[in-house]
Amino acid sequence: MKKTLLLLFVIALIISSFGAISYKELDDKTIAIINNETINYDYFQSQAKSLEILRGINNINNVFYKILVGTNEGNNVIKKYEKYILDKFAGEILFIQFVENKGLNLNKNELLNALKEQTEQILKSTNLNDNDIMLYFISKGFENKEQYIYSLYHERLYKNAVSEIYQYLLNSVEITNEEIINEYEQNKEHYYTKQSAELKMVFFKSSDEASLTYQKIIDGYYTFDEVYDNSSEATSMTISVEDESNEFIKKVKNSVPGTVLDPIKYNENYYALIKINKKFPRKQMKLEEANNLIIENLKDEKAKLLFDKLVSSEFNEFKNNSEIIINSKYFKGDEINGN
Numbered sequence: 001m002k003k004t005l006l007l008l009f010v011i012a013l014i015i016s017s018f019g020a021i022s023y024k025e026l027d028d029k030t031i032a033i034i035n036n037e038t039i040n041y042d043y044f045q046s047q048a049k050s051l052e053i054l055r056g057i058n059n060i061n062n063v064f065y066k067i068l069v070g071t072n073e074g075n076n077v078i079k080k081y082e083k084y085i086l087d088k089f090a091g092e093i094l095f096i097q098f099v100e101n102k103g104l105n106l107n108k109n110e111l112l113n114a115l116k117e118q119t120e121q122i123l124k125s126t127n128l129n130d131n132d133i134m135l136y137f138i139s140k141g142f143e144n145k146e147q148y149i150y151s152l153y154h155e156r157l158y159k160n161a162v163s164e165i166y167q168y169l170l171n172s173v174e175i176t177n178e179e180i181i182n183e184y185e186q187n188k189e190h191y192y193t194k195q196s197a198e199l200k201m202v203f204f205k206s207s208d209e210a211s212l213t214y215q216k217i218i219d220g221y222y223t224f225d226e227v228y229d230n231s232s233e234a235t236s237m238t239i240s241v242e243d244e245s246n247e248f249i250k251k252v253k254n255s256v257p258g259t260v261l262d263p264i265k266y267n268e269n270y271y272a273l274i275k276i277n278k279k280f281p282r283k284q285m286k287l288e289e290a291n292n293l294i295i296e297n298l299k300d301e302k303a304k305l306l307f308d309k310l311v312s313s314e315f316n317e318f319k320n321n322s323e324i325i326i327n328s329k330y331f332k333g334d335e336i337n338g339n
Helices: 002-009 041-048 050-060 062-070 072-101 108-126 130-139 145-170 177-186 207-219 224-229 247-253 287-320
Strands: 020-024 030-034 037-040 196-204 234-240 260-265 271-280 323-327
Touching: 030 041, 030 072, 037 041, 037 072, 041 050, 041 072, 041 145, 050 062, 050 072, 062 072, 072 145, 072 287, 108 145, 130 145, 145 287, 177 287, 196 207, 196 224, 196 247, 207 224, 207 260, 207 271, 224 271, 234 247, 247 260
Parallel strands: 020 323
Antiparallel strands: 030 037, 030 323, 196 234, 196 271, 260 271
């Protein structure tokens, strides 16, 4: 799945390759209409975040900021930037519409309402007054609460569209036993169990308690396993030890089974004592062990090919048959070339 996701997010969805594009006077709150879907000012600005960019420029170079906001040339630069964002944004909206056109339900209304409710709950819990809330949104680059919610909404909606089309393609893929065997024989080196370690963990509510217990284990008053067996705050887990960029993982990898590590802060509420119980070396998988992973990889490759085909044919056709009306009060372009 991750390969297809990465592939999709780097695609340039620019409206220069779209079908019918026109410029008309629309109401002041509308930026564009894309296949009868109205894109209002707040939804658009949730992506452009022009306020945030201008504030940043003003902090760095006040003279340049005044040129941008106070001259025709500067305003043209801002409009070119916003038009670029509109092109990209329209491409993403069209992709979302394309996914819905496949009969896939993205639950748009439910998502938007859920984000509105979550935002209201968070704001209510802060006990901030309306003025402080507005200042918070402005500090984040939004002119109001609606733009903030739209920003969360569009990011989540687009990712949901990616996931849904991926699953749609994945469901159409079939893998044969012959393909599984061939993949295993040709790429055995890719199918192995990672180096791992089984850890026993005991949790404490304070650093002092964890340190005192650790010292008593070291001094031989009792063993780690005795503490573990008698604790109600204990667990075990197996972790990969192949990421040597992580200092904790490196310490586990370089320690022998039976080692009790120094107490560490586990999260906001707990400290932990950890014993390395067992270690497992990297090992070549048998075909039966690798079967599910092979199927996943083969399906992913096939889904990626299907996605390429989908974009180059069906989605392009959908774009070419789409209609985009841009508000000429905000953007004045060459209707023939769609700029």
